[in-house]
Amino acid sequence: MQISLDYSTELLNSSLGISCIENHYMAVLMKNDFPYHAVYYKSFIPVINVVVDFMKNGSSYAYYRGLERLQYTGKQLGLAQTKAYENLDFEKVKQMLETELTVKRLPILMRVDASKIDNVADLPWREDHFIMIFGIRDEKVLLMDDFPKRVFEMDFSQLQSAYNDEIILFELLPSNKIRQNAYEQLLIEIQAARIAYDAHAFEQMLESISLDNLSALRDAVGILKISRRRMESLAASLGEQGASLLNELNEANRLTEKLYNAIELYRLRKTINSEFIKQSLFSLSALDTQWLSRIQTNESNLNLEGLK
Structure with a gap:
């Protein structure tokens, strides 16, 4: 045979999965010319949620459950x-x-x-x-x-x-199409995730950053990298509709990449610049506030049916 x-x-270069199953699932969607970007619509998670999950709750990168698995989202979308x-x-x-x-x-x-x-x-x-x-x-x-x-x-x-x-x-799945309410669901998911947080309490938690928990913080930033890259991919797939979101998302991806590399360098050299880490995380939160506000403003004109 x-x-x-x-x-x-x-x-796999565009799959943006956390697990091997997610990466291969996305590869199947791409190979069959399905609008795979739409599967990222549940992938936003606030900075503070991820940091708490890893620094306080002991989450693991490989088994992280703070983001819904892509294969579950793709099934819900009828792909x-x-x-x-x-x-x-x-x-x-x-x-x-x-x-x-x-x-x-x-x-x-x-x-x-x-x-x-x-x-x-x-x-x-x-x-x-x-x-x-x-x-x-x-x-x-x-x-x-x-x-x-x-x-x-x-x-x-x-x-x-x-x-x-x-x-x-x-x-x-038979429909092979995104359901008509997909973007409406995206708005619901993002608005539900837009939780106000106490900046002072967040800063106090970040005071606990040390060499002992740098690996956990690095993995938290790794999840944020995946989350924001998925959001960027989804926005880019919407063409003109998503273009207004890309400036902040591009900057968010640049920032998470820089922060991830810095934390790994600190871990290997056994030194730490806590102030740089804190300011980077606050900057990322501020960028999120900007693009999230814009997506709410544009919601009446956005539609996942326009996916490339």
Whole structure:
């Protein structure tokens, strides 16, 4: 059997997922020319919420639940859904793989044991890491991984050894269109997230920044990076309708990138500039106030049906 759906890591460069499943889900939407940007509409979260989640509540980046998973949002929008199957015999998995590839023209995801895959066993994967199978060629499977980003081949015997008793299938939903009220829901989500906070209390919490919690703060900023990049991607996809939001969102992305790199440098050098961190987080909150106010002003003229 020879078949390839021609997936590439270029798709992962725009997926903006936190988990491997999210990244591959977005790749499937992109490959099928679905308006994937719309799936980001629930991805805004205020600065203070994220900082509290990591510095006080002990959240983990890999398992962060402060943002709804993209595959759940995409299902709600009527784009695509996923279904997991556990404890299947490997021969059954091979049969399902052939059906998905040849009949449905869709890849599958397989949960794998990192220690059974060459050159990646020492990487800090989640325990439930999934890779995409998108083809079969010369008795080998064609695979795409999001961490590290790469496309590679593996023979079936090695894949069977790495198989960790779970696969995920994709289903493209019949409408294949964004529901008409999607932008209305975006406004509801963002307005609900626009929670007033006590700046003095926030500053007091940031006084606890130390070398001991820099890793947690770095991961918090990592989530903010993903959140604001998703908002920027969504705004850019709206063309003229979203153009008025891009100045602040571009600046927010520049700021989160700079802050993330600075915190990581502080952590490695075991030094810290707490004032720079605090001012950067306050600046990011101020930028949010600006673009959120503008989206409310423009709400009557915006519509996700205009997505590129």
